[in-house]
Amino acid sequence: xxxxxxxxxxxxxxxxxxxxxxxxxxxxxxxxxxxxxxxxxxxxxxxxxxxxxxxxxxxxxxxxxxxxxxxxxxxxxxxxxxxxxxxxxxxxxxxxxxxxxxxxxxxxxxxxxxxxxxxxxxxxxxxxxxxxxxxxxxxxxxxxxxxxxxxxxxxxxxxxxxxxxxxxxxxxxxxxxxxxxxxxxxxxxxxxxxxxxxxxxxxxxxxxxxxxxxxxxxxxxxxxxxxxxxxxxxxxxxxxxxxxxxxxxxxxxxxxxxxxxxxxxxxxxxxxxxxxxxxxxxxxxxxxxxxxxxxxxxxxxxxxxxxxxxxxxxxxxxxxxxxxxxxxxxxxxxxxxxxxxxxxxxxxxxxxxxxxxxxxxxxxxxxxxxxxxx
Numbered sequence: 001x002x003x004x005x006x007x008x009x010x011x012x013x014x015x016x017x018x019x020x021x022x023x024x025x026x027x028x029x030x031x032x033x034x035x036x037x038x039x040x041x042x043x044x045x046x047x048x049x050x051x052x053x054x055x056x057x058x059x060x061x062x063x064x065x066x067x068x069x070x071x072x073x074x075x076x077x078x079x080x081x082x083x084x085x086x087x088x089x090x091x092x093x094x095x096x097x098x099x100x101x102x103x104x105x106x107x108x109x110x111x112x113x114x115x116x117x118x119x120x121x122x123x124x125x126x127x128x129x130x131x132x133x134x135x136x137x138x139x140x141x142x143x144x145x146x147x148x149x150x151x152x153x154x155x156x157x158x159x160x161x162x163x164x165x166x167x168x169x170x171x172x173x174x175x176x177x178x179x180x181x182x183x184x185x186x187x188x189x190x191x192x193x194x195x196x197x198x199x200x201x202x203x204x205x206x207x208x209x210x211x212x213x214x215x216x217x218x219x220x221x222x223x224x225x226x227x228x229x230x231x232x233x234x235x236x237x238x239x240x241x242x243x244x245x246x247x248x249x250x251x252x253x254x255x256x257x258x259x260x261x262x263x264x265x266x267x268x269x270x271x272x273x274x275x276x277x278x279x280x281x282x283x284x285x286x287x288x289x290x291x292x293x294x295x296x297x298x299x300x301x302x303x304x305x306x307x308x309x310x311x312x313x314x315x316x317x318x319x320x321x322x323x324x325x326x327x328x329x330x331x332x333x334x335x336x337x338x339x340x341x342x343x344x345x346x347x348x349x350x351x352x353x354x355x356x357x358x359x360x361x362x363x364x365x366x367x368x369x370x371x372x373x374x
Contacts, residue, residue, distance in 0.1 A: 047070070050368050054068050087117055094116065098132060111130065133226070138188040167181045211226050213367045214226040218261065227254050252269050263281065268313075326339045328363055330363075335360075
């Protein structure tokens, strides 16, 4: 009787211990395992040209696959969907739409339409919202004017390459009046909009007259950063007053991209007639230039009788773990996707040569986001 009781007692303890152990393992898996958003799929999506083909590929260059057509592809936080936009025409003010598609190419659907030239979709940290930049008012067509004052807006040259012509007028009293005549270039305004992925409901956000390329802070879901009129701008879309304030005062900062932990921002920086990649801390401090054309490369090109030019480096995208930054460069004479350590070291082609040769990329320097990495 005692032996039987002792056996049952020990068996009960073992079962109980096993149950406890399994429970602890489940708890540990829930608490310590990366979330779906953190895990992602370690996939890269990229466009070859704005409005053209969008592809997916693994970081080692394998499984290169056509996905759809559109512009500015952006992977969702869990890496399972891609947001992109389409335009119905190339002209200023053309209508467009926001779309999503599963990473396997299924379930393509329009989220919202009848939006003027939507660009640069970016997902909220929880994957429920997408923010976009869109055209909203401003001058959509060239406008000819004559004035005694110099214009402060962009101009279009005439067929002879001239921006001004002088017009002399004589009024009824015989007084001579001289004016400068010119053509103002189209100058559309760009605003920000936030769209619900499931319902398509939207909210227009506080922004500048010229607001491009929003980036959503992964560490603070109320916080966006965008390329504004005088530099990068912070946006707290939960506030009705004082919702925006300057992050940087440098108009050369473009296309901001947050690191996965939200601590840093990478930008395409217009650096004396060419693009380079800079990083800064999320509060705007600690600017670091990551790319720079070596002087020897310029000298060697001139010795060969070639143009000694600075390389362009643009459109940064962080790796899922934040240790690397993928980017575009034309240092080989054509646009290619390269990668570097987050501190700028170890710059090299992202894919093997045989894969790079299959991909012809066009970068048009209009704050387009060519690639996304999750």
